[in-house]
Amino acid sequence: MLEVMWKYDFLQYAFFVGIVIGFLAPVLGVFIVVRRQAMIADALSHITLTGIAFHLYLAQSATFLQTVHPLYMGMGFAVAGSIIMERLRNVYSAYKELAVPIILSIGIGLGVVFLSLADGFNNDLFQYLFGSIIAVSQGDVWLISVVALVVVLLLFFFYKELFFMSFDEEQAKISSIPVRSVNLLFSVMAALVIASSMRILGILLVSSLSILPVAAAMQVAKSFKQTFLYAVLFGEISVIAGLITAFYLDVAPGGMIAIFALILLLLVLSGKKYDKIRRLR
Amino acid sequence: MSTQENGVIQIENVSFRYGTQNVLEKVNLTIEQGSFLGLAGPNGSGKSTLIKIILGFETPDMGRVTLFHVPVSKFKNWEKIGYVSQKANSFNTGFPATVYEVVSMGLYGKIGLFRFLNKKHKKKIDETLQLVGMREFKHRSIGELSGGQQQRVFIARALVSEPEVLILDEPTVGVDTQSVQQFYHLMSHLNREKKITLLLVTHDIGAMTKYVTHVACLNKRLHFHGSSHDFEESELSSLYGHDVTMITHEHDHGGA
Numbered sequence: 001m002l003e004v005m006w007k008y009d010f011l012q013y014a015f016f017v018g019i020v021i022g023f024l025a026p027v028l029g030v031f032i033v034v035r036r037q038a039m040i041a042d043a044l045s046h047i048t049l050t051g052i053a054f055h056l057y058l059a060q061s062a063t064f065l066q067t068v069h070p071l072y073m074g075m076g077f078a079v080a081g082s083i084i085m086e087r088l089r090n091v092y093s094a095y096k097e098l099a100v101p102i103i104l105s106i107g108i109g110l111g112v113v114f115l116s117l118a119d120g121f122n123n124d125l126f127q128y129l130f131g132s133i134i135a136v137s138q139g140d141v142w143l144i145s146v147v148a149l150v151v152v153l154l155l156f157f158f159y160k161e162l163f164f165m166s167f168d169e170e171q172a173k174i175s176s177i178p179v180r181s182v183n184l185l186f187s188v189m190a191a192l193v194i195a196s197s198m199r200i201l202g203i204l205l206v207s208s209l210s211i212l213p214v215a216a217a218m219q220v221a222k223s224f225k226q227t228f229l230y231a232v233l234f235g236e237i238s239v240i241a242g243l244i245t246a247f248y249l250d251v252a253p254g255g256m257i258a259i260f261a262l263i264l265l266l267l268v269l270s271g272k273k274y275d276k277i278r279r280l281r
Numbered sequence: 282m283s284t285q286e287n288g289v290i291q292i293e294n295v296s297f298r299y300g301t302q303n304v305l306e307k308v309n310l311t312i313e314q315g316s317f318l319g320l321a322g323p324n325g326s327g328k329s330t331l332i333k334i335i336l337g338f339e340t341p342d343m344g345r346v347t348l349f350h351v352p353v354s355k356f357k358n359w360e361k362i363g364y365v366s367q368k369a370n371s372f373n374t375g376f377p378a379t380v381y382e383v384v385s386m387g388l389y390g391k392i393g394l395f396r397f398l399n400k401k402h403k404k405k406i407d408e409t410l411q412l413v414g415m416r417e418f419k420h421r422s423i424g425e426l427s428g429g430q431q432q433r434v435f436i437a438r439a440l441v442s443e444p445e446v447l448i449l450d451e452p453t454v455g456v457d458t459q460s461v462q463q464f465y466h467l468m469s470h471l472n473r474e475k476k477i478t479l480l481l482v483t484h485d486i487g488a489m490t491k492y493v494t495h496v497a498c499l500n501k502r503l504h505f506h507g508s509s510h511d512f513e514e515s516e517l518s519s520l521y522g523h524d525v526t527m528i529t530h531e532h533d534h535g536g537a
Contacts, residue, residue, distance in 0.1 A: 175390030
């Protein structure tokens with residue numbers, strides 16, 4: 001594998017992006033899961049597709065766009081979608097979960113229309129849906145590095161506020177934490193990370209890396225900080241194993257990463273069950 | 282309206298309605314510095330609404346509330362007020378956090394944005410856990426503890442920022458009898474030794490009257506407000522609309 005990696009730039013790019021995403025997605029995922037917003041990742045990934053489809057449609061007539069990375073438009077849409085979703089959560093304060101299917105439907109609906117107009121139902125679409133190793137470019141590497149830097153800094157500085165709000169938003173409000181602004185900031189971070197993960201994981205499998213490793217980590221972690229450690233560990237194992245097998249088997253990486261994340265989750269769950277039975281005896 | 286010097290929380294002529302339903306009618310209540318007020322009333326009497334108004338989550342239709350002589354809407358020193366909500370007993374028990382992590386949250390607002398816990402804060406967390414008798418559980422997962430233990434952790438979270446007033450909404454719901462007694466002893470201690478003003482909301486009048494200094498009875502209107510010594514069973518009957526027998530009603534604090 002190492003020899004092949006030196007030979008092909010695209011493999012280096014894919015692994016670099018994969019390792020960065022393997023860190024970012026589970027870290028954001030911990031907050032997404034404890035805030036009970038597990039579906040948010042899916043809604044944001046679909047709205048990313050809408051942005052990409054819109055770019056492809058525009059690029060037909062505006063040729064200069066053909067040299068621009070479509071993921072920029074995707075990220076823009078995801079960020080806008082996350083802000084609208086946060087607004088909707090305040091409008092339907094008693095039915096906060098409504099925000100997700102509303103954004104999801106808009107995302108797929110508009111996305112399909114733009115894709116039809118852009119004649120986009122081809123191999124490219126497949127790569128966006130399920131991820132791809134060869135599609136990762138140097139442009140992706142730059143874009144995702146910048147996103148990673150920004151998100152890590154924001155998480156570092158707002159960790160305590162996010163932690164408090166995830167546990168008890170009402171109490172955080174009384175303690176003078178700027179709950180609304182931090183919520184908005186979190187939505188934007190989630191949008192950026194989800195849009196970045198899409199290259200490798202694909203739109204349909206984005207949530208696999210932000211949810212499954214966290215689900216496994218919660219079973220073994222003793223503290224909130226430990227949950228991050230385990231989630232990142234499980235995330236990185238899934239990404240690295242997933243990319244290697246996807247390359248050799250020539251299948252979509254998103255699928256393999258999801259499968260490895262699932263295997264880890266099952267191992268943790270059965271390990272816990274075994275532990276429980278042993279203790280009872 | 283005259284402002285009383287010692288009133289840390291003043292409720293003046295407050296009315297509140299949800300739709301067409303009156304929840305609170307012309308409530309006047311002053312909570313004096315250093316007092317331990319038990320606010321009692323049946324379910325649906327507007328107790329929780331009154332707390333929400335005090336904390337600024339709801340705005341009254343009429344009247345006003347001041348905290349440390351500042352109207353709630355303009356009040357900024359929230360670190361002076363600790364709050365243990367009813368929901369604290371029904372939080373998501375699967376949440377992966379230790380006792381230490383939960384108590385540290387109580388300091389986040391005081392520390393402010395872009396700042397982190399330092400040694401002094403960590404010492405304060407240890408001391409507060411000691412005060413509520415939960416120090417040895419510091420590294421345990423919050424979900425593994427009993428209801429009474431979790432409650433003490435949430436009280437520690439409210440106390441760690443050294444508030445002058447502590448508001449507790451139905452703190453004894455879902456807590457076993459022994460823990461309830463421990464709870465009231467802790468409250469007495471906080472009130473007498475630490476000089477913290479306490480507002481305790483409960484529907485369980487019997488247990489409370491032994492420990493509090495003042496009692497207020499609410500059922501949309503304020504039915505009684507005064508020293509716990511002057512509080513009589515007849516007040517209860519008028520409040521609940523039927524005869525109520527109080528099992529414990531002694532004012533010595535030595536226990537029943």
